[in-house]
Amino acid sequence: MDGINGNCIFCRIIQKDIPYAIIYENDKFLAFMDKYPINHGHTLIVPKQHYSNILEMPFEIVGEMYSLVPRLAKAITSVIESDGFNINQNNGKSANQIVPHVHVHIVPRYSAEKVKGQWPTRKIAKMQELQDLAQKITASLAHNYE
Numbered sequence: 768m769d770g771i772n773g774n775c776i777f778c779r780i781i782q783k784d785i786p787y788a789i790i791y792e793n794d795k796f797l798a799f800m801d802k803y804p805i806n807h808g809h810t811l812i813v814p815k816q817h818y819s820n821i822l823e824m825p826f827e828i829v830g831e832m833y834s835l836v837p838r839l840a841k842a843i844t845s846v847i848e849s850d851g852f853n854i855n856q857n858n859g860k861s862a863n864q865i866v867p868h869v870h871v872h873i874v875p876r877y878s879a880e881k882v883k884g885q886w887p888t889r890k891i892a893k894m895q896e897l898q899d900l901a902q903k904i905t906a907s908l909a910h911n912y913e
């Protein structure tokens with residue numbers, strides 16, 4: 768596929784070179800569980816084409832990407848029963864962008880979190896747990912949008 772960067776971890780996930788917990792896929796985008804989640808259900812949406820940051824993307828592709836956010840967030844939050852969620856999209860190292868391939872974070876939040884207004888600490892998730900959760904979210908998506 769054009770637009771793939773062989774050194775990019777997200778491009779490798781898109782090509783299914785490495786196992787990942789995928790919750791949604793169409794011809795232009797892939798959504799999968801973050802391996803280092805801030806919270807249970809933390810999901811990333813990426814364009815299949817490699818763009819380093821959002822300024823490289825055609826505007827209509829940005830629009831298509833963001834139109835997936837509420838659809839995926841609805842399925843995620845209903846499956847894990849979170850009280851809210853953040854949508855984050857970082858551009859550049861100074862903005863905490865770790866992987867230089869555009870991605871939108873959906874981060875579920877809970878009323879019971881101890882320190883309100885701050886990010887929970889990132890955790891390392893077991894791939895099996897992520898894949899089990901991804902399966903439930905995929906089923907919820909299919910149920911809501913068949």
Ligand SMILES: [Zn+2]
Nearest residue numbers: 775778817868
């Ligand atoms: Zn990439």
